[in-house]
Amino acid sequence: MTAQQSPPAPVMAWAERTLGPLAVLRGAAAEPPLGRAWDVVRTGDGARLQVKVALDPDAFTRETFAHRHAVPALGPGAAPRLLATSAAHLALIVTTLPGTPLTRLRLKEATLRTVHWRAGFLLAQLHQAARRTGTAHHDAPTDLPRLADEAARHLGTAGDRLSVDEQKRVMGLADRLRFVGRLPLGYIHGGPLGSSLLWSADAQLALRDFESARFAPAVLDFVDLACGPWAPQPGLRTAFFTGYGRTLGHDEELALHCLTALTAAHRLAEARAAEDKAPRTASRGE
CATH class of the missing domain: 3.30.200.20 (Phosphorylase Kinase; domain 1)
Incomplete structure (x- = not known):
């Protein structure tokens, strides 16, 4: 092997x-x-x-x-x-846990709303667990500025996948992200929730893969879902935050909007990097 x-x-x-x-x-x-x-x-x-x-x-x-x-x-x-x-x-x-990742679920929207309600409830429990961990909070304020700093590099990699106007818009949102107000903090999962949340045949939801878990702005845990299932099905977002127990404040909404755009740019950069690498990989195998 x-x-x-x-x-x-x-x-x-x-x-x-x-x-x-x-x-x-x-x-x-x-x-x-x-x-x-x-x-x-x-x-x-x-x-x-x-x-x-x-x-x-x-x-x-x-x-x-x-x-x-x-x-x-x-x-x-x-x-x-x-x-x-x-x-x-x-x-x-x-x-190990049974179940199918959210990214691969093929369910009716009514059932998906139940899944996202439970996901919100589960994330709220994790975020609130920070009060009992005693973990240091000093790194939490650096997450958003770091992501904003990375925007220019991702745009450079993405190249012509974004127009000049689109690149300017992303950089403008990156700058706004540096100056959002005070955001609620929590002990976040930090990874892609779409692949880390598992829905099992007995209607149970579980969360795995905690290698990115840390104390940080709670809004960071909502970006993956905002870039995925919530975009075409906004009712899933409503169900999630009903389970979570609160809605987002103004500054969190702004931060989520900025982070969604930066994440899209990051994914375009990853796709371009993969394309650029593929021919070189193939040539080595010839």
Whole structure:
């Protein structure tokens, strides 16, 4: 097996010393792509688990901290359980959860509204868990200026995918983002919620992948959904914030508007970068 198909040998050895003999079911890139993850089954009792290797020490620290101090607030079955960690390998072992990511759900809108209501309720629990974590807040104010600073680089990469007027509009929104008022803070998930929220056949919703979790403006957790399912189906946004327990204030609405535009530019930049890389990859294989 290649490294992508199975955990690195030292990680697998540690996992088996910790849990007993394991068999790898499949290899997959973690979502968001801040590391790698493999589904495994413990041969002794058939328990399905996941072995994760973080991209860097910061991602390992964030996910470990989240599981120990914030994830329990979500309640049983609403998130994977942390079973073991190895700082030496930047590795974690967590339980797996059934379900389909929101990005792949094909449900009637009435059912989707229920899913998004529960998603709002679940995110509110996570955001409020910050009050119990005791985690430092000093980095929270830097998130929005950092994202604004990245806008010019993304526009440069996106190139002619955006017109001159569109580029000016994105840069104007980036500048506005630097000066929004005081925003509500929370312990955010920080990753793409569309792929991290799982809806199961028994109508349960769960949240996974906490490698980006941190104390930050809560509005950052709404951007992925605003750029995805909420755009064509605004009723899903209404259902979400009903479950969340409050609507957005004026400054949060402004921040979300700016962040949505910056995220769109970022995605265009990623698409252009992938296109530019593809021919070079193909030429190496000739």
